Amino acid sequence: MTETGPQPIPQSPPNAIPAKRWAYVIPVAAIMYMLAYLDRNNVSVILPYMHGDLELSNADKGLVGGIFFVGYVFLQIPAAILAQRWSARKTVLLLMVAWGLAASLTGLVQTKSQFYVARFVLGFFEGGVWPAVLILLASWFPLRERARANALWMACLPLSSVLMAPLSGWMLDHASWRWVLVLQGVPPLLWAVVWWFAVADRPDRARWISRAEADHVERSIAADEAAKPSAVSGSYLDAVKQKSVLVLIGVYFFWITGFYGFNLWLPSVIKELTHDGSPTEVGLLTAIPFTIALAVMIANAAWSDRTGRRRQAVAVPLVVGIAALLLGQAVDGALPRMLLLCVTAAAVYAPYGPFWAIPGQLLRFEVVAVAMGLINALGNLGGFAGPYLVGWLTDVTGSSVTGFAVLSGFLAVAVALVTLGLRPSARPVRPLSGQAAEGA
Template identity: 70%
Template structure:
């Protein structure tokens, strides 16, 4: 039986770290409806304030990925953690709409390199047969953050000025940076807590996977960035994330309209869909690792999300039914995360996969700008958010189509008949 300390040491520390990042990224969705007294914002301005984060987000994707692969993922994330905490605090100190945009832009800049850097870290700790689960367990930070932090933001808004909410939620990354520094190692050979048996298993298995990759997987940076699989994954991720963030960042506003409740009530109800999303992510990743079928693990949840998004916006439902449909959409857009991010390291060698993942995340996350801004702009033009959400469903449909018809099973799917030691962490 192979020791499994990597699951207890690497994943939890990374989960908390990115929970804090995701909180500082998305708390704006809960806070923006309560800013009005200082500088009133139109729906389009709110969408821009939410989405401009992703303009900064793309800048450091590839540089941070290269630093993580060539220098140290641990040190790269540490520096970015400190910088994004400062930017998050600045969001509470702004005095104008323009300053709010600038602070959000800087927050996106510093958070941008964290995602690919952690993916590089996980690729050095978890073999392919475990990677969808490792990715998904780390990425549970997204729904967990929403479950815990949306109610927290709502509660804080009911008891303090919105500026203090930004400031106080920006400070925890500075404390967690200390934990990160002492608990995380770049690879098994540098970890003090790992056993000799686990270290040998990981180094042998990971090296064997690298040696088994086809010649095209070991090309240079330029060829890797032009690889059709990488470009296809960029397309899938862009259309998916447009729908994902367009939905996620506007969810509190929808709930507020549904309930007319206090900030605390909005926060708690906004957390409900993410409870199901959390369970769905883990289940989908486990199924994907067990069967090796990455393509369907990405496509089917997106189709479920489309159905929920259209049903919720084209038909008038009671509030309880609307909340159920929000749960369906949240689950559908979260489930593909683990399987999707297991694909790049399947088709590319470790030398270049960091750059490819940085490119996919950078260009794909432009959808994080497009989604919120599109919903806000269409709301201003039409007077209702329905048209925007229907358009987001169309974006998700394109992502599902690209994934199903573009990702060749022989390339991105793995044999389900892997050794038991690798199949069951």
């Protein structure tokens, strides 16, 4: 469905506006979150090689992966509000130091219960980083650039797996899993120094940006805000009670259940395909699906910004993911299964940029922080449900087939919600061509 949006405001030709923000803000934020994602997901590579330490069953391993997301809930909204009202730069800095210390301490656990607590604490401190960075990006990139900015930053998710899974595998070949966890908690402490000197909360506070670029960004964002319906500018409670926000929470929960259920167990599946290959071999093979996911994720976001079709950019990849997950359980042979793992990885990562462009399209800046924090907090509980369900069902049935079939069902609910629950918005985002297109 095509809708008519407001007429574009006169602006300088795009090529006349400097774009240093793409080279400064995105890379520093991406590396920062790449380190967070490493400390979150390194257990997926480590768990198959713990060799009976802590006596973890498959359900216990799923709980180790999933309990992170229980802690992840608590700082979502407080950190979003701090980022908006105080400083995204300072909020992320404090959380970066805290999660780095917590990640290193995870390697010192002696019991299963301590492992659970350590992972919970790590999730607690990492939880506020995501919404704080989304607030930061909303201050630097207008709506018609937002999906690409989000996707380029969020490209750190598959890129982290591309680079860090082989690194974790190599480290496991040369050190104990405890030392791997301890050492991988150190880089965030070092990157905090770079973050402090390289990042500014807004264009007018950055020393490296030209006045022309700062003025362009501020004018564009002000025009975006002025064009949003005033009905969405009320209190925090009014914003989060909107149907669209509630639907986005549901979409994110069911999508993330499938996403992390697949992610946590991917190295274990590849280990089976290689007939118990070495950690280095498994780590290198695990990087392949995430390399493909990285390219697809950026391409899908660019298409979403160009056309304004946010809903389709979320729903279509998830449909592909459902098909690949189900086919992967039905085919035999290492190569066909590996190809389907690659397709699934690309499909579950592709919606990230377009999805997180939708809240900023629907809500004014003064309330979008809380809405995004709530979406991320409740949606990421799926990160607990997915890994635990796969582990528990594997223990019960003796096979991962049932678990992955259930994950495909969760993805199907996400598709239904984003397709039927989110109707095209009254004010679609203007695509780059300046022509109106379908909104969220």
